[in-house]
Amino acid sequence: MWENRCKIVVSGVGYSKVSRMADIPLAAHALEAVKGAVADSGLEMSDIDGLATYPELPATGHAEIDGISVVSVNCMMAMLKLPNLTWHIQVGTTNIGGAVQQATNALLAGVCKYAVVWRAMHNPRGTYQNLPGAQAAGATQFTAPYGFGGPGQGMAVAYTRWLEKNNQTRDKMATLAVTQRKHTQHNPHAYFHGTPLTREDYFASRMVAHPFCLFDCDIPVQGAVAIVLTTADRGRDLKPKPAYLAGYGQRLHFETAGRIGSLSSYMEGGSSSAKLTWERSGFTPKDVDVAQIYDGFSASVIYGLESYGFCKEGEALDFIQDGRIELDGDLPLNTFGGSLGTGRIHGLWHIIEGALQASGRAGSRQVKDANVSFVGASAPIVTGTTFIFVSEPY
Amino acid sequence: MAEPGRALPVPTPETKHFWEGTAAGELRLQRCDSCGKNYFPPKPFCATCGSRKVSVFKASGKAVLWSYVIHHRPVPGFKPPYAIAVVQLAEGPRMMSNIVECEQTPEALQLDMDLEVVFEKQNDTITLPVFRPAKG
Ligand SMILES: [Zn+2]
Numbered sequence: 001m002w003e004n005r006c007k008i009v010v011s012g013v014g015y016s017k018v019s020r021m022a023d024i025p026l027a028a029h030a031l032e033a034v035k036g037a038v039a040d041s042g043l044e045m046s047d048i049d050g051l052a053t054y055p056e057l058p059a060t061g062h063a064e065i066d067g068i069s070v071v072s073v074n075c076m077m078a079m080l081k082l083p084n085l086t087w088h089i090q091v092g093t094t095n096i097g098g099a100v101q102q103a104t105n106a107l108l109a110g111v112c113k114y115a116v117v118w119r120a121m122h123n124p125r126g127t128y129q130n131l132p133g134a135q136a137a138g139a140t141q142f143t144a145p146y147g148f149g150g151p152g153q154g155m156a157v158a159y160t161r162w163l164e165k166n167n168q169t170r171d172k173m174a175t176l177a178v179t180q181r182k183h184t185q186h187n188p189h190a191y192f193h194g195t196p197l198t199r200e201d202y203f204a205s206r207m208v209a210h211p212f213c214l215f216d217c218d219i220p221v222q223g224a225v226a227i228v229l230t231t232a233d234r235g236r237d238l239k240p241k242p243a244y245l246a247g248y249g250q251r252l253h254f255e256t257a258g259r260i261g262s263l264s265s266y267m268e269g270g271s272s273s274a275k276l277t278w279e280r281s282g283f284t285p286k287d288v289d290v291a292q293i294y295d296g297f298s299a300s301v302i303y304g305l306e307s308y309g310f311c312k313e314g315e316a317l318d319f320i321q322d323g324r325i326e327l328d329g330d331l332p333l334n335t336f337g338g339s340l341g342t343g344r345i346h347g348l349w350h351i352i353e354g355a356l357q358a359s360g361r362a363g364s365r366q367v368k369d370a371n372v373s374f375v376g377a378s379a380p381i382v383t384g385t386t387f388i389f390v391s392e393p394y
Numbered sequence: 395m396a397e398p399g400r401a402l403p404v405p406t407p408e409t410k411h412f413w414e415g416t417a418a419g420e421l422r423l424q425r426c427d428s429c430g431k432n433y434f435p436p437k438p439f440c441a442t443c444g445s446r447k448v449s450v451f452k453a454s455g456k457a458v459l460w461s462y463v464i465h466h467r468p469v470p471g472f473k474p475p476y477a478i479a480v481v482q483l484a485e486g487p488r489m490m491s492n493i494v495e496c497e498q499t500p501e502a503l504q505l506d507m508d509l510e511v512v513f514e515k516q517n518d519t520i521t522l523p524v525f526r527p528a529k530g
Binding site for chain 1: 398399400401402403404405406409435460461462463464465466467469470471472475476478479480488489490491492500505522524
């Protein structure tokens with residue numbers, strides 16, 4: 001087991017308003033989320049001495065303008081003017097889970113005491129995936145001429161293969177979309193809070209990229225979330241009950257041609273990351289009380305459940321049936337609604353929910369007696385980062 | 395003004411041999427002379443072993459349909475719904491492409507079906523390799 005298990009905690013969490021369009025600059029969303037997380041911890045902004053983020057613009061073909069379409073560490077530093085800042089980073093791989101892991105390492109190394117991690121997501125006006133136009137340069141020369149332009153299509157290609165290979169149909173995915181939307185009704189910060197979804201809605205919805213219909217895709221939004229991480233001894237003295245980080249793992253993996261992941265590449269990425277997390281924490285999938293698995297596109301949950309070891313390869317769509325992923329089921333899943341419910345904020349919200357469930361702070365969606373709380377914070381086909389939070393050190 | 399067409403590749407020194415090949419009616423892949431791996435997309439080194447001893451060879455043009463997505467959103471040069479396919483070439487590598495002379499439906503697009511390359515000339519310099527159901 002990991003010698004540093006339960007030495008780092010998630011303390012406060014914060015959210016901005018999640019809106020469909022970019023009505024205010026993204027920097028304002030990020031600032032609102034960061035201030036919220038610091039206040040939730042009961043800290044002063046001057047206590048914060050570490051900053052980390054992953055400032056990727058998820059849509060393609062748009063300009064990266066700091067404070068408008070991304071919020072870099074520089075941008076946050078300029079806004080906060082932290083008097084005691086001692087450490088900061090923005091990661092380029094492993095998505096936001098990697099930023100949380102780097103903050104963990106910095107705290108363990110003693111180079112900062114209270115680190116804030118945020119993820120701010122922009123929804124550009126006009127076309128979300130701005131295709132390269134007449135010229136397909138660089139790697140896109142082997143994809144764009146065939147009408148390919150976004151990660152959803154890449155996920156869908158692997159999903160088509162998965163369905164066919166395992167003799168399954170997309171009908172069973174309705175259970176995931178409908179159950180997660182039910183969970184969303186317990187999360188007032190989510191974009192789809194107040195908007196239920198029925199099985200009939202799922203089956204009547206238009207196709208976006210077959211086999212994905214509209215409700216297999218998270219809706220692009222503008223918004224931000226943030227967390228405060230600190231050491232366990234400091235976290236115990238703060239306002240909220242902390243969630244202890246029992247272990248984490250990471251693995252970057254995808255095939256190069258058009259970011260099209262094969263089934264073997266998602267299994268390899270997810271299982272490698274999860275294996276580290278199981279070994280470091282000492283837990284197994286059977287010990288998990290509640291799970292958050294990245295769901296930017298619904299099929300990502302299949303890849304997660306199978307590669308992390310919650311069920312066998314080819315069985316995930318059967319695994320999620322019969323109430324298993326409900327709040328009182330055997331494996332409550334994406335209890336905050338997932339990205340399908342909150343809107344496209346990537347994996348930091350999954351990490352927030354994993355921490356809230358472990359610390360008993362999830363309100364009306366709290367899973368009873370939740371102790372071992374698992375998070376797969378990004379698609380294992382792209383960047384597998386995984387985490388386990390627990391209620392108390394062990 | 396004419397409708398904007400599909401995005402066309404901009405060859406680079408590393409990919410020039412591939413696009414010269416398609417213009418000449420050949421599907422050209424690369425092979426690592428050190429570890430023997432056939433690979434695509436073009437690179438001046440082997441991504442598997444790092445060797446710079448690589449050569450270009452003419453592929454058979456035979457493939458099977460590995461998977462696909464049927465896209466329903468508007469994209470310049472395409473009439474939705476259209477399929478974006480990933481084909482598995484007989485020589486090993488996978489390649490993105492379109493499937494022609496075939497209905498763009500799940501019923502018609504059978505996974506692992508045999509395919510063969512056809513070359514679609516776009517202009518004087520660019521010819522795209524696409525695939526159709528094999529004619530035996
Ligand atoms: Zn080699």
